[in-house]
Amino acid sequence: MGVLRLSEAGFVNYQKYSNFLAGNEPFFPVFDLLSSAPLWLDASDASTITESGGSVSQWDNKGTLENFTQATSADQPTTGVSTLNGLNVIDFASDFLSGSTKSQWKFLHDGTIYFMAAVVKYGTPTILSPLLGNNRTSTTDPGFVKFFDNRSSAAANEYIISNSTGLPFPVAIIENSGITSNTFVVDSALLDPSNATAANRIDYFINSTAGSDTNSSTAALSSANPTYDLKIGEIGTSGSFAMTGSIAELIIVSGADATETNRQAVVDYLNEKWSVF
């Protein structure tokens, strides 16, 4: 159990503390961080999931930006079947969910500092299993993508930020054998895409272990909106490269809150909740 601390105003927020004790919310310093985050998808919070017969048509964002939907039955992920540490996760069988407001997610590729952290299990597709993305891995469509690449059984952990001017990508990480498939991990990264030093543009982690690949580009970033809507479980297309795997929780924190200390705090929160490593 966490340590009871005073709030910023010097008073304990008893409602949040009660929710924490009831297991409904993370301890409130992290809760405050997450509730102001652009993206916070939590499969353990049934109130955020809209479904029929376990097929998910909408996953509400507990953060500040848009929700994610899927109106096509065959592409809907599944809830209420799998658990991790006794908590519900959402399963993807070549499924995905989509946002609809491109401008909201421009910060993922325009140089804004942010971190992402997810409790995720990647399956063993013959091609890609994306966590999220909106650039289709294109060299000319600005955006971001994070995916597991199992072509040739490479089991690669990949991050790409693209601009509209071709290679090299402003940020690119490809670490072969970086992920063990069919195993839940806390998958996280801190991105500073406009950093003048290429190697400082991204630090990424599986559980508490830092990745070994290093970004080598200082290519310029795009300030244009992404070409594609942001997809959860897709690279940005409309289902051609959809996820096989499971997502328990997915968080993106941006701006002044996107510090290494806060990334570690969110990873700790996720690991304590989901008991991953």
Added chain:
Amino acid sequence: MHYTWESQEAFEAWHSVVKDGLGIPYPNRNSKTGEIDENASWTTAYTELRTDDNGVQYAKVEDNIAEEFAEGLGTPHTPYFEEIL
């Protein structure tokens, strides 16, 4: 599994039967309360046509649906895509 049809009209005829059989369109329920949420995303299609890099239109069809709605179902298809990065 993915399937392709001789024409878009053939796909739409099959898809119309599937939608009728599944009661699509329909609203969905909040997973916590079980109450229908008319304002959340409805299910409005069973599947949809996509185009691979050879220009072939195809759609994802789950095995149980392919079995239940076999009449008018297209032929199995493995979509082709150029190498992506």
